Amino acid sequence: MRKALALIMAGLLLLSGAAAAAEDFLLGVEPEVTDITPAARSEYEADHEGCYWCTPMDLSDEAAVWKMLTAPMTVVNADMMKQTVCYAEPDENSEAVGMITGSSQGVHVLEELKDGWTKIETYSTSFHDSKVKNFNGFVTGYIRSDKLKTVKVNQKYGIIIDKLTQRLYFYMDGHLETSLAVSTGLYNSKQPYNESRSGEYIIIYTKTGALIDGNMHCDYALRFNAADYLHEVPYILQNGEKNYKGYESKLGSRASHGCIRVQMKKNAQGYNMRELSKLIKNRKDKNCVKLVVWEDYQGRQVKIPEDDTPLYYNPNKGTYYHAVANCASVKKKFLPLKAFTFGELEDEGFRKLTACPYCQPTPRRAVLEEINQVHMESSPGDVMSYWPH
Numbered sequence: 001m002r003k004a005l006a007l008i009m010a011g012l013l014l015l016s017g018a019a020a021a022a023e024d025f026l027l028g029v030e031p032e033v034t035d036i037t038p039a040a041r042s043e044y045e046a047d048h049e050g051c052y053w054c055t056p057m058d059l060s061d062e063a064a065v066w067k068m069l070t071a072p073m074t075v076v077n078a079d080m081m082k083q084t085v086c087y088a089e090p091d092e093n094s095e096a097v098g099m100i101t102g103s104s105q106g107v108h109v110l111e112e113l114k115d116g117w118t119k120i121e122t123y124s125t126s127f128h129d130s131k132v133k134n135f136n137g138f139v140t141g142y143i144r145s146d147k148l149k150t151v152k153v154n155q156k157y158g159i160i161i162d163k164l165t166q167r168l169y170f171y172m173d174g175h176l177e178t179s180l181a182v183s184t185g186l187y188n189s190k191q192p193y194n195e196s197r198s199g200e201y202i203i204i205y206t207k208t209g210a211l212i213d214g215n216m217h218c219d220y221a222l223r224f225n226a227a228d229y230l231h232e233v234p235y236i237l238q239n240g241e242k243n244y245k246g247y248e249s250k251l252g253s254r255a256s257h258g259c260i261r262v263q264m265k266k267n268a269q270g271y272n273m274r275e276l277s278k279l280i281k282n283r284k285d286k287n288c289v290k291l292v293v294w295e296d297y298q299g300r301q302v303k304i305p306e307d308d309t310p311l312y313y314n315p316n317k318g319t320y321y322h323a324v325a326n327c328a329s330v331k332k333k334f335l336p337l338k339a340f341t342f343g344e345l346e347d348e349g350f351r352k353l354t355a356c357p358y359c360q361p362t363p364r365r366a367v368l369e370e371i372n373q374v375h376m377e378s379s380p381g382d383v384m385s386y387w388p389h
């Protein structure tokens, strides 16, 4: 009898332990529930099961997201380093309206015509030297049907990059496994091509080497779209020392030249760009991992945490606020950290704390409200509306 009770007690303890861990797992920033899809600007009302273009940019339906991340996709049957144009009409003499990268970029198939052409939609992936200068514009056009093929994708992993939240959401075996802070591209009037191209891709290049540009080093680079890579946040080499500071402080906001920079410091679940690249490189299912980029269209919003959402700090002169009680950035003797709440973050004593670059807790309320204000009024990734061309 006593033994049975002890077992029940142990079970209860295990359950409460699991619940506490679940509470600790914060996404940092989470998009609000929405029915806005990547094909929001389409004139067609397609409704395909598991389709990237037809699936709302919403994390709350995990099954729908996983179906989308593991569904086959249609690509142009050409080398990844070659781009193909899509035409305004089913005619090679008509206007070229957008660029599509071979092998790795998905297109939304709308209609296969009898004369050998297929009507498609996608984000135009023009780079600075592309024939058609349409930077991240959503295009509808035509491509010859014999240039298209369907590819299977990896069934264990999937990645979402959300421009709205500036987060990477990593899915494994049907579940959201973790989230990491990123920086996507930041364009300006001279470099409209810096905006990261949204869309559906597969990571084809799995040699996780470094990209070096002058004294800027980007480790663990995974290519998914001709010149676009997922890689570690850059560092500058100074007297043999790696200095990440300048780029790391920008994580969580647009900052790159088009690549997607991912946090280097390990989060609470032990993930960073290095761990991610190892899993992808050593995957058993050799099909390529799907990576989708969600556009931050007008009307999308981020969730503002409840006031009682727990945050943590080190009362012994800690300068960060944390998402978890056992953050890897803090010396063991100060763990577990002391809890306070998101509602208290602006109070005296917490006001000066900065967000921990390891566990990447939620930004402050003012920052989240600013993101929402901007997206009530505009689509920041809509380069073609703002670029003076």
Ligand SMILES: [Zn+2]
Pocket (backbone or CB within 6 Å): 046, 047, 048, 051, 052, 053, 054, 108
């Ligand atoms: Zn669809």
Ligand SMILES: [Zn+2]
Pocket (backbone or CB within 6 Å): 320, 321, 322, 323, 324, 327, 328, 329, 356, 357, 358, 359, 360
């Ligand atoms: Zn932390």
